[in-house]
Amino acid sequence: xxxxxxxxxxxxxxxDWLLQRLSAVVMAVYTLLVLAIVxxxxxxxxxxxxxxxxxGGFKLASFLFMVAxxxxxxxxxxxxxxxxxxxxxxxxxxxxxxxIALIGYLxxxxxxxWGPSS
Amino acid sequence: MPGIVSILHRxxxxxxxxxxxxxxxxxxxxxxxxxxxxxxMKATFSYPVAKLGLILLLWAYLHHFCAGIRYLLLDIHxxxxxxxxxxxxxxxxxxxxxxxxxxxxxLW
Numbered sequence: 631x632x633x634x635x636x637x638x639x640x641x642x643x644x645x646d647w648l649l650q651r652l653s654a655v656v657m658a659v660y661t662l663l664v665l666a667i668v669x670x671x672x673x674x675x676x677x678x679x680x681x682x683x684x685x686g687g688f689k690l691a692s693f694l695f696m697v698a699x700x701x702x703x704x705x706x707x708x709x710x711x712x713x714x715x716x717x718x719x720x721x722x723x724x725x726x727x728x729x730i731a732l733i734g735y736l737x738x739x740x741x742x743x744w745g746p747s748s
Numbered sequence: 749m750p751g752i753v754s755i756l757h758r759x760x761x762x763x764x765x766x767x768x769x770x771x772x773x774x775x776x777x778x779x780x781x782x783x784x785x786x787x788x789m790k791a792t793f794s795y796p797v798a799k800l801g802l803i804l805l806l807w808a809y810l811h812h813f814c815a816g817i818r819y820l821l822l823d824i825h826x827x828x829x830x831x832x833x834x835x836x837x838x839x840x841x842x843x844x845x846x847x848x849x850x851x852x853x854x855l856w
Contacts, residue, residue, distance in 0.1 A: 651823065654816050661813065676779070676786055683780055703765045710762060728765075738773050742780070 650705050653698035660695040689743045696739040700732045749837040757815040760808035768805050803852040810851075811844040 667682065668674050674682070682688050707728045715721040778789040792798060818840050822828055827836050 651820060654820065658813065658817070676783060680780060683776075699769065703761075703769065706761045707765055710758060735769055735773060738777070742773065742777050 646705050650702060653702040656698035657695055657702065660691055660698075663691065683743075693739065693743055696736065700736055704728065704732055749834055749841065753815050753818070753837040753840050756811055757819075760812045760815075763805065763808045764812060767801075768808065771805065799856055802855060803848065806851055806855070807844065807848040810847045811840070814840045814844045814847075 671678060683692075708725060711721050711724055711728075715724060775789060778785045793802060818827075818836050821836070822833070827833055
């Protein structure tokens, strides 16, 4: 039983809940889009694959997918860490590592999609 | 069964973050870099151990996808009663495993 209630908190819970679902829908739509493109062509060879990633609209869709994925991953990892890692110091350390890794992945994505070699 | 789907949703999510995202980025960058890098990546993924790892990640993606759709439906109060919820959790398990077998067989 709750005997004391704390009227504090960041109040980001509902927004995170909503964004977790919104990002899931974005990823599901992108997944089905890529699947449809591959199936439509009856499989995909290297040249078609490269062409696809040269297309501006597909680059943008891929970017949105990755942003949704990385944000979704952040909320998921944070929830897992909150549940299993009780010492605040270790949790903060792991959360920091996660954020650094995810931002790094975003940088990699940008390089991949709009970098000099693409 | 709903409890198993729930913990597997977590486990598959963790797996996708730890291995799935870096591997996805590596695979796409290699596949776009040059035909040689593309061939090298294909060679790496042709080892049976690598294929098993890919199939595990494939299952993780499919399970997370199917279970995620189920949660979205539960959120809008579809199948929220005990019996339908149990049935849909079984559907998630069977469907994600079946799709993994079908797609995994093609991969192999």
